[in-house]
Amino acid sequence: MFKNIRKSINNINLHRFRFIVQLLTFILFVYGGYFAINLGSRLPIFACPYNEKAAGACYLVPLQHQLGMPTQVLLGSAGIAVITGILVFLFWFIFLNKAWCGYACPFGTLQDWITKIRQFFGIRFSTYTQDIFEKLSKIKYIFLAIVILIPLLMGVRALGTDWSATFCKICPARIISPMFIGDFSEWRIDFSSITSIVLTSLGMIFAGLFFVGSFVKKRFFCLFCPMSALHFIFSKFSILQLRKNGSKCTKCGDCYAVCDMQIKDIADNVTDKNILRDDCILCLKCVAACPEDDALHFDIFNLKAFSSTKEGFEKRMGIEKIKDEHEH
């Protein structure tokens, strides 16, 4: 019986499974407020609180506000709030690791749906050259530095209150997320100060780039997401891991070909057991596309929960059907 369960999991139609999970999490995190659901403000996804009906809030929002408190307050009692905030964030994070991005982030789901629109029109997608990919991949750490350092500079009075929640002001999620409940009030430029003009203008430009970028490039924004960078710092503590058995890998490149994030290491690296990279969204498409038994596997508590299998690969690729047709 256990074998049969394992077999059916390994043969799962990941595409359909992921679509259903993403649809449900999108409804939960964008419209959860209508059902009086509130999961707190330490979520490891872009559940934007500028959408008043969100079922929770992205952790970067309270983190910026907490770190922006006067230094003497931050080093005193408020420091406890920062620590408990990180602990609550970690509590959520360890259950799903970067699968929060691939399965639960409404902003990630939105990009996947924009990709579906592009596919519907038969327009080809864009990719970066490896050199550009590696350079762009560092931007998320710059954004993470903005999330942490600017509030700290506010705390020592080096920057004024105009810089409050700087990343939120330039984040396209602030502008786009409220749209789903019919709120377009964030589509405005704030003229109250020069800093506000610059930051909200950047926000509008990034929102425009988000639409165009996501249309031509899969998971365009995820490469720049500071939450993804924050995830990676703690990814080793999660109960979920993506592992690779290099000795079974033939470097066929199927995993790289299906990777929305263009992570080359997934195909090239045959030495590292832990193959989770900072850009990974743990969508598990690589595991589903791998034709070698157990070469890639997704582990929960170090137990293989979903493994690459030849049978699963053939089923998903429709090879089984072709074989059957030949036999009959």
Added chain:
Amino acid sequence: MGEELKFKALFEEKPLINAKVTITLQTGWKREFITDEKGEFTFNLIRDYFPQNNKIDKRFKEEFIITLEHKKDNITYLLTYPLYYYLNDNDYMSYEYGLILIFLTLVISGVVIYRFRKNRTVTFKETRYV
């Protein structure tokens, strides 16, 4: 700011008709009202804070006071009620510029990607070996 406020004047638990009400903003601007047959009066809060461009304190507290005057049996009753309000965000936020900016971004980036893809297209050429 900009909102319509409605008040009801009561004296000895009964609506106070034709009573004089004065609204005084912090800059000294005043306006008088007379309560109607239900003892009610309404007014729109107006802007009372005029900072320099790009130096707007969004949390500036605009204060005002409502004074209600009533005379009965040679006694003048005076009621004061202080209140405060904040700037309406429409005063310093613009949809117009926001929409122009996002529209320009969409058009420019769309054209750049289109041109890039068009220029990159290489005509099919069969590889031949000799």
